Amino acid sequence: MSQFHLGWFNGAGFSLNGWGTPSFGTGYKPWEPDMFQDGIRILERGGFDFMILEDSSMVPETFGGSPEFYLNHGIMAPKLDPVPLVPYLAMATKHIGIVPTLTTGFYQPWMLARLMTTLDHLTKGRIGWNIVTATTQLAWSNYGLTQPEHDERYNLADEFVEVTKQLWNSFPASAAVLDPETGIAYSAADVKPIDFEGKYFSSRGPLNAPAGPQGSPVLFQAGGSPAGRRFAAKNAEVIIASCTSVEDMKAYYTDVKSHAVSIGRDPETVKVMFTTGVIIGDTDAEAAAHADRRREAFKKNYSMQMAGISNITGIDFSKLDLDAPMPELTTNGSQSSLKEFLSTAAPGATLREVLESKSNVGVMGFPFIGTADSIAGQMQDVMAEVGGDGFLFGASIAPEYMTAVVDRVVPALRKRGLVRTGYEHATFRENVMEF
Ligand SMILES: Cc1cc2nc3c(=O)[nH]c(=O)nc-3n(C[C@H](O)[C@H](O)[C@H](O)COP(=O)(O)O)c2cc1C
Known part of the structure; x- marks a missing residue:
């Protein structure tokens, strides 16, 4: 079988990430970038394609009608904005993709398009965007807004993505002349307004930021509902899903890929990756x-x-x-x-x-349990059954766990020729689309 991809979903975002537990490495301090930089370096050693930084915009208080449980345990809050962390991660690495989460609920398309282009330059072509629609009213209330109905949020997100794509095209890299002889910097003829008028957004354009090395960020999305899957199949380049059985993975994969094909997309340009976690032992028992x-x-x-x-x-x-x-x-x-x-x-x-009734062993999605070699074999079997395109480890930045994955499971996967041993290309999109 061909190779598959590995990604890491930092499901706790820019938060305490395991503070107070043994998984929080010695010498780190909350809110400093060091642990995140060390974590992403470990992943790059292992040839991971990317790390996603989760985010949300509220202090949760749904459970028990109070933020007490969440704040006392330091889960889901407090949380810093992951976007300014991106350049710190980029400076610690050379090849791995970096994928912050930004919501279509609260950004404006022009602002987000410019921010992503800026990060594409700063990361030298390694930026992605995890598109989310903001699932709780609490977050919308922080912006003085009423949460739209579930499917309506996807319609809004759809239009949002359309505007940002037009903006990214409005200032192509080819507009750069940068000729010291003539003194011409950019060609105005190549930079055009978009005059977008939609149901939810309008934007005149053009963007004032010239396209970065990738032109646009690699688009990620995790639609689960029918509306979410349609959105993902239409817009995402990497679809991320949390399934707890091989049958569900297979059904999900078939569903989103066939939908992508039915609207004219090349299925090779739509990667589907499934959340996972591993429990490694010296023996299977x-x-x-x-x-x-x-x-x-x-x-x-x-x-x-x-x-x-x-x-x-x-x-x-x-x-x-x-x-x-x-x-x-x-x-x-x-x-x-x-x-x-x-x-x-x-x-x-x-x-x-x-x-x-939960048989969850405390990992996100589908667990693999055994020796490193047996886990590699199980992963191979599941990918062969599902069809592709890889696994997304869902966990905090936990240096001890990351090291175990990269130094035990990855070598076993490499021995079987299942994952990359290095990075062939300069940009994140080229690497993730390579196989
Ligand atoms: C791997 C994964 C990562 C996700 N990351 C985030 C995130 O960072 N922030 C967020 O608000 N929602 C996140 N979500 C939630 C999705 O954006 C989406 O709301 C969810 O999958 C439910 O979609 P549905 O309403 O279509 O069922 C994530 C979901 C998955 C499976």
Whole structure:
């Protein structure tokens, strides 16, 4: 089989990232860039294609109607803006792609287009954009706005992306003359207004920033619902998904790829990557025993589970009776997350039964458990079954875990010829589209 890609989803964003736990490396201080710089260097050694920096714009308070749980545990808040971290990560590395998360809910297209072009220059062509639509009213309230309905947010995002693409084309790199003989810097004839008038946005253009090495950032998106998948299939170059079974991965892959083809896209230019995490042991039995301990701990931590699902659905799960059958629930937040949360128990189950039904071993998406070599073999089998295009490790910047992945699992994958051993190209897009 051909090679597949590896990415890292820093799911905690620019936050405490495991502070107070053993995974927070010795000598690091919260809010300083050092741990992030060391983390991304480790990934680059391992030939990872990119690191995504998660983000959101609020202090959560859905669970229990208060920010107490979230702030006391330092989860999902506090959080700094990930965008200014990008140049620090770029200066620590040479090849790996850097993908901050920015929402179509609160930026203006012109502002975002210019910011991304600036970062494409500063990273020398290694920038990506994780497109999100802002799933909670709490975030919208911070901008004095009412959250649009779920599918409407994707329509808005669709138009947003259209405007930014036009803006990126409005000042092409070819406009550069930079001729010391004539003294001409840029050719005005090549820089054109876009005069975009849409339902949600209008922009005159042109951008005042000349295109960077990639022309535009590599576009990422994680649509889960039907509207989200359509958006991803239309706009994303790398689609990221969290699936907990091989069947779900296969169905997701087939669905978004066939939708992309049906609207005229070349499927080779749409990469689909699945969240994962590994539990590595010196023997398979040791790894399995470790996974069992983590599964039990995850199941019993009701508050952590409920705080997480409350945050992304906007439903306060602390208000539900643990021992009564679950009521019918709907959300204007992440629909696919709610569906997935409920799917592990039978219809009519109580909340306690739903929480106890989780077989999650504390990793995001699909787990691999065993020795490094057995994990490499399992990954190979899953990719062969699903069709592609790679795995996205979903975890904090945890230096100890990152080192284990890069120094144990990656060599086993390389031995099988499954992942890259170096970077062939100058830009992130060229590398991620190489296979
Ligand atoms: C791997 C992955 C990364 C994501 N990163 C973010 C993020 O940084 N910020 C955010 O607000 N949402 C993030 N999301 C949520 C998605 O943008 C989207 O809202 C979610 O997948 C639900 O989509 P749906 O409403 O179409 O089901 C992420 C989802 C996944 C699977």
